[in-house]
Amino acid sequence: MVRAARHYYVDDMSKMQTADALGVSRFKVARLLEGARELGIVTITVDDAGVPVPELADALAAHLGLSRAVVVEAHGAQAEVRHEVGAAAAALLGSTLRQGEVLGLAWGRTLTGMSHSMPPLPRVDVVQLTGALGTDLEASPVEVVRRVALRSGGSAQPIFAPLVLDDPRTADALRRQTDVAGALRMFDHLTTAVVAVGSWDPPNSQLLTALSQEDRQAMHEAGVRAEVAAILVSDTGEVVSPEFARRCISIGVDQLRRTPRIVAAAAGADKARAVTAIARAGLCTELVTDRALAEAVLSLDGVDPAVAERGTA
């Protein structure tokens, strides 16, 4: 049975060839294969994770006024969804980045996933857009930059500094450090930026873990709904809490807005409002998401996602 299954399914032989190879009748081969499937020796799985859904993507791009959107199928735990979205973002960069670009990378679990799935890239300069948060080396923005630069062969410009400081004074001092300043200067020359979308309401952002209870309370009252690269945005797309930005080592709103191409990656339906807010704020030109999030965004304002999608291949 196992040998028959190997021949037929792995080596793609016909049942007649398999029969000849094993010295049995083709009928017996058919019965062996049938048995092998029943016994679980042969398992056939149809897994659409990572498959793009162009219809939803087009509808999403139109809805949010983006130049492009990528929507992929993803199921299972949040971590798996992030992994698929990250892989899709990696593939998008791989097929669109051109040699000589200056690529800015923010940070988040989705972008960590992206860095793990990154295909070989043309030679680009990679710049870290934000300081670090937390102590997990594997998930740090420095590591994301390192991995992506490794795939490209271009220069890497990391920022060895915390993302959030206790007061603006310390942040200013850090910004004047030679290495940090060098990275910040490159923010004006970015051709492509990649950011992760964090949601503040419902709360789903790693930035939240770094804030004091008072900070959170104040921001909540200020109407913060979403976050990219530590830039806080309200439901209407306005940037709030600029005094918070002064405490952050991160790209500024204006610098990010001036970047010609901003790819936002977001995973999970609970980020629907956050994604909408970011798009309204003009803080992304392209979006990579999973199906559930895309559908949630489209249905937020009464757009029926079923209309957008027809005849998934």
Next chain:
Amino acid sequence: MVRAARHYYVDDMSKMQTADALGVSRFKVARLLEGARELGIVTITVDDAGVPVPELADALAAHLGLSRAVVVEAHGAQAEVRHEVGAAAAALLGSTLRQGEVLGLAWGRTLTGMSHSMPPLPRVDVVQLTGALGTDLEASPVEVVRRVALRSGGSAQPIFAPLVLDDPRTADALRRQTDVAGALRMFDHLTTAVVAVGSWDPPNSQLLTALSQEDRQAMHEAGVRAEVAAILVSDTGEVVSPEFARRCISIGVDQLRRTPRIVAAAAGADKARAVTAIARAGLCTELVTDRALAEAVLSLDGVDPAVAERGTA
């Protein structure tokens, strides 16, 4: 593509039916399915783990003088091999146990695996053959007994006592405890016992972790090669170190030998000599193993396993 793959592979429709269902030509269906396989949407795996190898089993039974042997394919890490062997032992019990039997269970990682794969059983009384070792509740003999009894609906006779004590006196005292004594009395009425084989040279037995350095040294010098239910056996099949048995809460050699049916489960080629020793000692009548161990046992004394096996289905 995904829908075509679902229809064809999951629902077992023909390509023509699939074509009709999707409203496309059968040729397009063929091309979609081809693409789906190339893109990894459809994965076909041939996994022979757990498939029995009757030729080897017969050779092994003849070689060791057993009434029956079961040999299954198993690959990968030790834990996976143990899991497959455990599942095979569970299936064997499921198809051979009769109502009213008294089933004794020893303990080990393979038997823990067995207890997780146990099919529904006829009503039997389950008795724990040894005390407990270590503190992992999930892997304790009590848990094995509990799980198996649950599948059978019969009574469970656990032993809440350590397997190894520091001195014979304490062990004797424990054996006089009402609950313990009740279990020990049932050892004389066992109809089937299931034991795991531990190897002492090379060292691969959980019992080893419970012994002092002096104990090990003494036993090594006494020529201990194998162990079942804390019974220590030399290469020639003789039981050694009976004074150790006095410190153990466990079934005795004579009681075990009198049991009509003793199923031994063993996983991993490094237990070849141990298995041979146990069989020589008359401490098993049936054996459940993986292919690698079976081949190792057969080739120990120059028997070529390739001769035994011919034409695996």
Next chain:
DNA sequence: TTCTGCTCTGCTCATATGAGCGACGCTGCG
């Protein structure tokens, strides 16, 4: 515009495949 190359589609025809059937061999029973 027209041409050219490219991809995608569905066709024909030879071949592979599955459903259903009768023959064979094995096992247990009278």
Next chain:
DNA sequence: CGCAGCGTCGCTCATATGAGCAGAGCAGAA
């Protein structure tokens, strides 16, 4: 010993399938 019951095997024939081909649509170049 003969026979019924059961499972397995390979056959026939209708049908499904794949290889290769030709036409349609489409994008880019002249």
